[in-house]
Amino acid sequence: DAGVTQSPTHLIKTRGQQVTLRCSPKSGHDTVSWYQQALGQGPQFIFQYYEEEERQRGNFPDRFSGHQFPNYSSELNVNALLLGDSALYLCASSLIDDDNEQFFGPGTRLTVL
């Protein structure tokens, strides 16, 4: 049983560019959450998707957008990249009714130059 997978593992972009990160949830999970983790900090909640809808959003600007597909996989898009967007981006999957126990993927390390 595959766990949560994310792609790519590493990415280097320049300021102003756009990036798309991808996540496949753990088999059987229907909810995907995205987090940004800066070095030395805890993960910061970006948003959560369930039934292809954004269910909740953290304090992130509209440059951060997402999508969930019918197979529950998800994408995170970031437009107009800033240097401060450099971080580890984590995807977590869960079941909507499972007290939010989350299974995290290995993350995508994004570097903005």
Place this chain on the structure above:
Amino acid sequence: SQKIEQNSEALNIQEGKTATLTCNYTNYSPAYLQWYRQDPGRGPVFLLLIRENEKEKRKERLKVTFDTTLKQSLFHITASQPADSATYLCALDGNTGGFKTIFGAGTRLFVKA
């Protein structure tokens, strides 16, 4: 604003001893609290979840307590081993109408052989 505090200083202990990590929070009424382990460059791994009406929970060598009056959780690892060395994250999910998980910055634990 909502705030979660974990010891920013690393905790160094000798193998076989009990490690105790602290998580304090303010301006928040969590429905439950979770502890995660994170190794460098990896995503967090779920360890334990404790609900607001539970005082204590155990799993193998792990024990979590949750005091909603003190707004504090303690996380204990008994008979610690060098393999327990990692960063431990505290996370809250609330009754406040939202579904987002708020993480602390984590405490780094080093267990010396």
